[in-house]
Amino acid sequence: MASSKEYLEFVLDQLSLLDEISYRSMMGEYIIYYQGKIVGGIYDDRFHIKPTKSAKEMMPKAQYETPYDGAKEMLLVDDIDNKDFMNELLNVIVDELPAPRKKK
Numbered sequence: 225m226a227s228s229k230e231y232l233e234f235v236l237d238q239l240s241l242l243d244e245i246s247y248r249s250m251m252g253e254y255i256i257y258y259q260g261k262i263v264g265g266i267y268d269d270r271f272h273i274k275p276t277k278s279a280k281e282m283m284p285k286a287q288y289e290t291p292y293d294g295a296k297e298m299l300l301v302d303d304i305d306n307k308d309f310m311n312e313l314l315n316v317i318v319d320e321l322p323a324p325r326k327k328k
Contacts, residue, residue, distance in 0.1 A: 226252025231269040238304060241311045253292070258314050261321045264298060267291035272298035273313070276320040282313055 232247065232254050239245045239258075246257045247266075254266040264273035272291050273279055279299055280286070286299040303309050 227254060227266045227269045232266055235266060235271050235304070238307050238310045239314060241307070242314060245314075258318050260324050261318055262324075263314055263317060263321065264301075265291060271301045271304055273301055273317065274321060275299045276317045278316040278320055279313065282309075282316065 235256070236245065236247070239256075242258060244257075244259045248255045248257070253268075255262055256264050256266065256271075262274070264271060266272075268291075270289075270291075272289060275288065275298060283299060283301070283303075286302060288297040289300050290297050301310070301313070
């Protein structure tokens with residue numbers, strides 16, 4: 225099932241306090257970027273993030289899910305209605321993620 229544009233807009237609104245948020249559509253789902261780094265994605269109208277150390281500390285009871293066949297496990301963000309939490313979450317995990325690869 226593809227994710228809806230409405231859910232994408234909701235997530236982007238929840239992250240609107242952050243600069244440098246962007247997304248890319250990929251096969252009916254959405255990859256979410258912060259400061260040029262992939263922080264997570266929207267899969268089946270659910271927001272998942274990469275399981276960094278800080279993300280696991282902030283969401284100790286979060287479910288690990290594989291968003292699609294062949295993907296690495298990600299954490300399901302369950303407190304998506306809390307805008308302050310969402311923004312803090314992305315701010316703490318971004319420094320733990322690798323820099324984007326240089327395109328050749």
